[in-house]
Amino acid sequence: MANKSEIVQEEFDKSAQPAICAERITKTFGAGKDKVVALDDVCVAIRKNEFFTLLGPSGCGKTTLLRLIAGFDHPTEGVIMLHGKDISQLPPYQRSINTVFQSYALFPHMTVAQNISFGLEMLGKPKGHVKETVSEMLALVKMEELRNRRTDQISGGQQQRVALARALAPKPQVLLLDEPLAALDYKLRKEMQIELKRLQHETGITFIFVTHDQEEALTMSDRLAVMDAGRILQIGTPRQIYNHPLERFVADFIGSTNFLSAQVLSNEGRRARLKLSSGKEVSVELPDGAAPKGSVTAVVRPEYSLLIADSEGEGHLQGVLENIVYFGTDTHYHIRLPDETMFVSRRQNQREDTEAFRVGQSVSIAFKPNSVQVLRD
Amino acid sequence: MTSTVNKQKPFSLKKQPGFGLIAIFCFVMLYAPIITLVIYSFNAGKYISIWEGFSLQWYVSAWNNEAVQDAALRSLVLALQASVYSTILATMAALGTTRTRSFPGLTAIYVMINQPLMVPEIVTAVALLTLFAIIKTATGIQGLIYLVLAHTAFCIPFAYLPIRARLEGMDLILETAAADLYATPWKTFWRITLPLLWPGIIAGAMLAFVISLDDVVITEFVKSSGQETLPTYMLGQLRRVISPEINAISTVLVSLSITVVGLFFAIDKKFGK
Amino acid sequence: MKNKAAVSNLVEEAQRKKTRNSWLLSAPALLVLAFAASGPLLIVLVYSFISSGEYGGVVWKFSTDAWFNVVFHRDIFDDKIALADAHIIILWRSIKLSFFTTATTLLIGFPTAYFIATRPRKTRNIWLFLITIPFWTNLLIRTFAILEVIRNEGLVNIGLQAFGIIDGPIQMLYTDFAIMVGMTYVYLPLMVLPLYASMERLDFNLVEAAYDLYASRRQVLRRVIIPLVKPGIIAGSILVFIPSLGAFVTPRVLGGGKKMMLGNLIELQFGAGRNWPLGAALSITLLVLVMIALLVYVRTTQRNSGSLQ
Numbered sequence: 001m002a003n004k005s006e007i008v009q010e011e012f013d014k015s016a017q018p019a020i021c022a023e024r025i026t027k028t029f030g031a032g033k034d035k036v037v038a039l040d041d042v043c044v045a046i047r048k049n050e051f052f053t054l055l056g057p058s059g060c061g062k063t064t065l066l067r068l069i070a071g072f073d074h075p076t077e078g079v080i081m082l083h084g085k086d087i088s089q090l091p092p093y094q095r096s097i098n099t100v101f102q103s104y105a106l107f108p109h110m111t112v113a114q115n116i117s118f119g120l121e122m123l124g125k126p127k128g129h130v131k132e133t134v135s136e137m138l139a140l141v142k143m144e145e146l147r148n149r150r151t152d153q154i155s156g157g158q159q160q161r162v163a164l165a166r167a168l169a170p171k172p173q174v175l176l177l178d179e180p181l182a183a184l185d186y187k188l189r190k191e192m193q194i195e196l197k198r199l200q201h202e203t204g205i206t207f208i209f210v211t212h213d214q215e216e217a218l219t220m221s222d223r224l225a226v227m228d229a230g231r232i233l234q235i236g237t238p239r240q241i242y243n244h245p246l247e248r249f250v251a252d253f254i255g256s257t258n259f260l261s262a263q264v265l266s267n268e269g270r271r272a273r274l275k276l277s278s279g280k281e282v283s284v285e286l287p288d289g290a291a292p293k294g295s296v297t298a299v300v301r302p303e304y305s306l307l308i309a310d311s312e313g314e315g316h317l318q319g320v321l322e323n324i325v326y327f328g329t330d331t332h333y334h335i336r337l338p339d340e341t342m343f344v345s346r347r348q349n350q351r352e353d354t355e356a357f358r359v360g361q362s363v364s365i366a367f368k369p370n371s372v373q374v375l376r377d
Numbered sequence: 378m379t380s381t382v383n384k385q386k387p388f389s390l391k392k393q394p395g396f397g398l399i400a401i402f403c404f405v406m407l408y409a410p411i412i413t414l415v416i417y418s419f420n421a422g423k424y425i426s427i428w429e430g431f432s433l434q435w436y437v438s439a440w441n442n443e444a445v446q447d448a449a450l451r452s453l454v455l456a457l458q459a460s461v462y463s464t465i466l467a468t469m470a471a472l473g474t475t476r477t478r479s480f481p482g483l484t485a486i487y488v489m490i491n492q493p494l495m496v497p498e499i500v501t502a503v504a505l506l507t508l509f510a511i512i513k514t515a516t517g518i519q520g521l522i523y524l525v526l527a528h529t530a531f532c533i534p535f536a537y538l539p540i541r542a543r544l545e546g547m548d549l550i551l552e553t554a555a556a557d558l559y560a561t562p563w564k565t566f567w568r569i570t571l572p573l574l575w576p577g578i579i580a581g582a583m584l585a586f587v588i589s590l591d592d593v594v595i596t597e598f599v600k601s602s603g604q605e606t607l608p609t610y611m612l613g614q615l616r617r618v619i620s621p622e623i624n625a626i627s628t629v630l631v632s633l634s635i636t637v638v639g640l641f642f643a644i645d646k647k648f649g650k
Numbered sequence: 651m652k653n654k655a656a657v658s659n660l661v662e663e664a665q666r667k668k669t670r671n672s673w674l675l676s677a678p679a680l681l682v683l684a685f686a687a688s689g690p691l692l693i694v695l696v697y698s699f700i701s702s703g704e705y706g707g708v709v710w711k712f713s714t715d716a717w718f719n720v721v722f723h724r725d726i727f728d729d730k731i732a733l734a735d736a737h738i739i740i741l742w743r744s745i746k747l748s749f750f751t752t753a754t755t756l757l758i759g760f761p762t763a764y765f766i767a768t769r770p771r772k773t774r775n776i777w778l779f780l781i782t783i784p785f786w787t788n789l790l791i792r793t794f795a796i797l798e799v800i801r802n803e804g805l806v807n808i809g810l811q812a813f814g815i816i817d818g819p820i821q822m823l824y825t826d827f828a829i830m831v832g833m834t835y836v837y838l839p840l841m842v843l844p845l846y847a848s849m850e851r852l853d854f855n856l857v858e859a860a861y862d863l864y865a866s867r868r869q870v871l872r873r874v875i876i877p878l879v880k881p882g883i884i885a886g887s888i889l890v891f892i893p894s895l896g897a898f899v900t901p902r903v904l905g906g907g908k909k910m911m912l913g914n915l916i917e918l919q920f921g922a923g924r925n926w927p928l929g930a931a932l933s934i935t936l937l938v939l940v941m942i943a944l945l946v947y948v949r950t951t952q953r954n955s956g957s958l959q
Contacts, residue, residue, distance in 0.1 A: 072553055074660040089660065092556040105554035109572050118568075119558035170559065390858055391768040393761070393871055400765030403758050407784050407838065410795035413805055417798075466679040473675030480669045486676050493687050497896025497940060499913040500933045504690030506920060507697055507930070510707070530686035533679055591788040594898050594913075598920070608790050615794065615903055627791040634786045642779055 017084045018045040019174055019206040020069060025078035027064055027230075038064040039075070040230040046174075046208060047223075048083075051200050053209045055217040056227035057253070062210045065227075066176050069208065071095050082173065093122070098167035099176045102183070104159045106151040112162050113138070113147040119170035137165040140199065157188045164199070174206045181216070193220055214254045218242065226250045243301075246287055246376045251299045258305075258343050260298045260317075260372075267291060272374065274298060277339050278317045284372045297375045302346035304371035307333055307357060308364040315364030319343060321357055331355070335363060411631060418624035435625040442622065448610040452590055455521065455606060459528035460536070460586035466529070467536035467585075468578055472570075475544045493531040501531065502598035509599060519601065527599045528589045535588045536581035543577025576648035580641060587637050590630075691937070697930035708926050716927035720935060737915065744912040745939075747826060748894035751833040755841040755890050756883065758834070763845035763882075764875075767852070778846070785839035793903045796832045797823070800904075824906040832900040837893060841886040848882025881951065888947045892940050912936050 027039040039061045046052045054062040067073045069080055071092035080088050087095050098119065106115050116137050120130045138144045141161040146154055151162065160180060167175055177196075181189045197220055200207045211217055217224045218238045225235045226249070233247045245251035251259075262274040262282075270286050274296070284298070308315050322342070323334035326349075333345045345365060357363065418436070422429030439445050467490075474486055493501065509523050551573070555565040593608040600609060607626065614623055701713040718724075723734035766777040784792065799805045802819040810816045822828055852875065860874045876883070898913030905911070910918070912932065919929030 070557060072556075074664060076661060092553075093559045093561055097557075099554070099557045101550060101554060103548075103550060105548075105550045107551060107554075107569060118555070118560075122555075122559035122561075122564060166558070388861075390854055390861070393764065393867060393875075396761035396764050399758060399761035403762040403838070404780060406758075407781070407835070409805075410799045410835070411784065411787065411792070414791070414795045414798060466682060469675045470679035473672040477668065477672055478665075480672065482673075486680065489680055489683055489688060490676075492683065495892070495940070495944065496687075496691070497892070497913070497936055499896050499898045499916055500691070500694070500937050501687060503916060503920065503929060503933045504694045505686065507693050507926070508686075508690040511693070526682070526686045530682050533683060537679075587786055591786075591790075593788075593790050598917075608788060611790055611794070612899070612903075615797075623794065627788075627794065630791060631787050634788070635783055638779070638783055638786050642775070642782075646775075 016048065018081075019048045019050070019083060020044075020046040020208065021081040021084075022065065022069065023079045023081070025065065025068060025075045025080070027061075027068065027073070028076045037230050039068075042078075042230070042232050044225055044232055044235060046206060048206055049204050051197065051207045051209065051220060051222045053211060053217040053221040053224040054227060055211060055214060055224050055253075057212055059229075060227040061230040062212075062227050063178055066099075066178055066208065066210050069174070070097055070099050070176055096170075096173045097176060098170060098172040098174075099178065100160075100163050100167045100180045102178045102180065104163040106159055106162055106166070108150075108152050111148050111150055112143065112154070115151060115162055116166045116169050118166065123170060133169050137169045140168070140202070141165045141195075156183055157192070160184065160192065161195075164196075168199070168203060168205070171203075172205065174208060177207060177209045179210055179212070181211075189216075196220065218254070226253060228253075243371075244287060244373055245299060248297065248375055251373070251375065256302060256344065257299045258302065259341075260300065260343075261339075262296055262298045262374075264292050264294060264296055267293075274372070274374070276316055277337070280316045282316055282367065282372055284374055285370060286374060287376070290374065290376060292374055298372050299375060300367055300372045302332070302344045303348075304368045305343075305345040306366045306368070307335075307345055307347070308366055309357065309361065315366040317343065317365040319363060319365065321359055321361045321363050324355060324357065324359060326355075333357065333363075335365060414624050415628045415631065418621060418628045420621060420624075423621060435621045436629075439622040439625045444605065444610060445607075445622070445626065448605040448607045451521070451604065452606040452608070455524055455528055456586050456589040458525050459532050459589040460582045462525070462529040463532035463585045464536045464540075464578060464582040467533050467581055468540055468574075470533070471537055471540040471544055475541050476547075476549055490537055491534050494534050498594040502595045505595065506598045521604070523599055523601075524596060524604065524606075527595055528592065531592070531595065532585035532588055536585040539580040539584060540574065540577045543574055543580075547573055576644050580644055583637055583641060587634065590633075694930045694933050697927055698934055700927055702925045702927050705924065713927070716925070716931040719925075719928050720931050740910050740912060740915050741935075743826065743909070744895055744897075747830050747833065747911065748891050748897075750830055751837060751894045752841075752887050752891045754830070754834045755838050756887065759838055759841035759845055759886065760883075763842045763849055766842075766846055767849035781839055781842055781846075785843070789836060789899055790903075792836050793832050793900045796828075796835050797903055800828055800831060823904065824908055826905075826909055828904040829897075829901045829909060829911070832904040833894050833897060836900055837890045840889040840893070844885035844889060845879065845882040848879040848885075852878055884947060884950055888943065892943055895939055895943070896936055 022042060022044050025039050025042045026037070029036045029038060042061070042065060044065075054065060056062050064073070068075050071087070071090060071094075075088065078088075079086055082095065082097065107118065110118070113134050117130050117134045120133055125133075134147075135144075138147055141164055143158065143161055143165065146158060146162075151159060154162070160183075163180070180196075181192050184192060193216060196207070196209075209217075209220065218241075221238055223235060223237050224241060226233045226241060228249050234241060234245065234250050236244070241250065242254055245254065245257075248259075251257045260276060262276050265273040265275050265281065267273070267286065272284055272286055272292065273281055274284055275281050276298075282298075286292070306315075307321075317335075317337060319335035319337045321333060322336045323332075325332040325334070328349070330346050330348055333347070335343045335345065337343055343365060417428075419431050419433065420428055421432035421434065470486075470490060474483060474490075477483075505523075505527050512518065547570070551569055552565050555569045556562075560568065591608065592606075593612060596606050597609050597612065600606070605613070607630065611623055611626065614620065697708060698716050699712060699714065701709045701711045701715065703709050719734065719737075721734055721737060723732050723737075724730070725732065762781070766774060766781065769777055797804070800822040801807070802821065802823065804823075806822070807816075807819040811819065822831075856878070857870055857874055860870045865873070896913055897911055898917065901909065901911040901914055902917075905914070907914075913936075916929050916932045916936070919925045919932065923929070
């Protein structure tokens with residue numbers, strides 16, 4: 001596993017200052033045998049006007065990193081930069097960064113309007129400007145009628161929007177969102193996801209979004225970082241992450257994957273030839289800087305495979321069809337391979353009334369070109 | 378055979394035989410003496426055993442009694458000062474000792490703040506008597522200050538407890554959110570912490586007020602001659618022929634207690650979680 | 651790039667600042683308490699080891715006479731050492747009455763707390779309100795109220811005579827019994843409230859389970875309810891026992907000077923008795939008794955608690 005995370009560079013104007021730069025951040029809690037390493041040598045650069053997501057399971061450190069960027073805690077090692085300026089020493093009230101908290105943290109003794117105006121008041125903005133901005137924000141999140149309501153009298157979804165408006169009102173350079181949609185029901189969550197994208201585009205503010213929901217991360221982000229156990233494993237666009245996972249964890253956490261063991265036959269430059277357990281060979285594109293040898297793990301997504309009935313010699317793998325699961329939009333095929341592992345293939349249903357395959361049938365699996373990835377392990 | 382209609386009462390899970398009776402007896406026993414006192418404060422006659430008709434004379438005579446006036450005024454002034462000072466000190470102490478990670482000495486602070494609750498009043502009274510005797514002979518300072526100091530001290534834990542309880546129920550995330558929105562620590566305290574803490578502070582002040590007003594033992598020992606508060610005046614009166622004036626004064630004080638407790642419950646209901 | 655040492659200091663610095671603020675905020679209260687509550691106790695301790703002055707007050711000369719006089723008595727005529735009977739009786743009365751008061755308040759308070767805890771939610775607050783009011787009423791007034799009830803011309807005697815049950819008044823005042831009745835009356839809410847707090851959290855599903863397993867009402871009480879509310883019983887007992895030990899007003903008003911408790915004995919030394927060091931020694935004795943009781947409490951709760959109730 002890599003110690004220093006990579007930043008996947010792509011169409012990136014190197015001369016533009018990143019909005020947030022976290023350099024070699026380590027955060028530990030406690031000491032001795034109670035010591036917990038929440039973040040381990042983490043590096044990430046988030047660009048201006050980007051919708052960036054930190055994705056990972058509970059306890060991976062994503063919220064800790066967010067808190068360090070906001071200033072609620074100090075890193076044990078490392079530096080946080082905002083537009084090139086070192087803000088590690090600054091308290092949160094001196095950072096032009098605002099947070100939308102998971103529990104919203106609305107001030108219960110103030111109305112909606114008073115909550116929204118709070119940041120502006122603290123900054124000493126003139127009254128007229130404050131009033132104008134509050135109205136602007138209420139319109140932005142579509143909450144005008146509730147402006148004088150107390151915050152404990154509005155619904156969860158409404159509270160969430162007030163929290164957003166409150167954090168956007170002071171026009172910060174970066175907005176942090178800590179799993180803001182977690183408490184909402186499914187329908188509301190889907191609506192808010194669209195809302196958030198719209199808001200980010202309209203305001204042009206850099207958004208850093210934290211979630212454990214990989215679907216949310218894929219649909220909303222311009223780029224995302226996958227984290228686990230205090231480390232950033234991979235950073236990239238949703239497509240890059242989905243189609244070219246570099247680590248086992250990333251391949252497993254995002255969507256579903258088939259893991260295949262293979263042997264490297266040859267490699268030159270960016271391409272290599274692998275031999276699968278079936279004996280068949282496949283050509284793969286290698287990730288940057290990788291030069292694998294010997295045994296490797298390869299991954300291929302279920303939807304990038306095709307079943308061929310009962311053939312000899314075609315396809316990359318052979319197996320016996322053990323289960324067919326019909327989902328309405330898709331059908332999943334579970335195939336038992338000769339080495340006892342299970343391979344899952346997915347196919348979008350066409351408008352047929354009968355199933356072409358049957359359980360117990362011998363089938364071949366063919367991979368679409370360039371759909372196999374080699375993992376770094 | 379006629380079918381039997383189930384006439385039994387449903388099985389009561391919580392009932393224990395005799396408990397209800399004892400409880401009612403307890404409440405009666407608690408209130409009977411006080412109610413008797415109140416009733417006889419309106420007695421036109423002098424003796425508690427003989428009811429001679431309704432009269433407010435004892436209230437009037439107590440009101441006009443100079444000694445009573447002096448004692449009542451002093452009690453009030455003392456209680457107001459003690460509750461204000463002890464509440465301010467207790468609020469600061471609560472802010473310093475709640476919602477904070479444990480540091481060496483924190484337990485010692487708790488012990489010291491709660492110590493007046495654990496040490497019997499007579500011991501504290503004796504201790505203060507000896508201390509103030511030394512100070513009086515050394516400096517010659519007289520006056521209410523000794524009583525104010527003594528009352529402030531033993532009122533601190535009473536003010537501290539409700540303030541601390543309220544503070545513990547306040548999630549730190551609100552102060553974090555305020556800091557996130559550019560509020561300096563001082564502004565955060567004024568705009569967020571204090572307004573939300575206020576009901577606890579009021580409750581603490583009320584408690585301290587009542588405790589100071591009611592104190593007998595410590596006041597009795599610390600006071601100089603002539604410095605009577607209502608309780609010490611009443612204690613002195615009990616040595617002589619008991620005038621029903623005492624009943625009248627008692628009734629007034631009881632009404633005050635009921636009002637304060639009522640307010641306390643009302644505040645708790647409105648702001649409590 | 652910042653070096654390691656400088657950055658990790660930020661974390662420590664923030665912590666140190668927080669601790670410093672805690673001390674600063676607590677300091678004023680602690681100073682007042684040290685001066686007017688804790689500190690003076692040391693003076694009392696010192697006083698118990700010096701000599702008594704002729705007309706009250708002290709003479710700064712070391713002496714253990716005070717401690718000696720707590721339990722012993724040197725006859726001024728024949729110099730014989732004997733037990734100070736009066737003191738022993740008073741000490742014993744204090745401990746005895748405190749135990750009895752605790753027991754009585756427990757016997758009356760337990761069903762009362764149970765009653766309140768089993769009322770429906772809506773009325774429960776009213777009952778709580780009713781039990782809290784006497785608690786906040788002046789101690790002196792409550793003692794006085796009991797005085798009015800049990801004295802020879804008081805409510806009980808007049809009532810019993812009116813119903814012809816007795817011919818002449820029963821002397822209840824100025825007896826140990828009177829003091830006990832007074833203390834029970836005064837400290838009853840202190841037993842009920844912690845008991846109630848424990849009972850309110852009682853999970854009646856457990857009671858239901860016990861009935862389901864063929865237990866009788868008495869068995870349920872003895873083997874399920876009482877053990878579960880033990881923390882409340884212990885807390886209430888301590889809250890009654892300790893003030894009872896140090897009671898001053900109640901025995902003075904209801905014991906009339908003939909039946910003294912430790913508190914009155916202490917007061918005597920600072921008044922007519924004119925023996926401040928003895929008063930100091932007796933105060934320390936009382937304090938030690940209270941500390942012992944508290945220690946027993948802490949020990950018992952530690953032993954009984956897996957979870958804090």
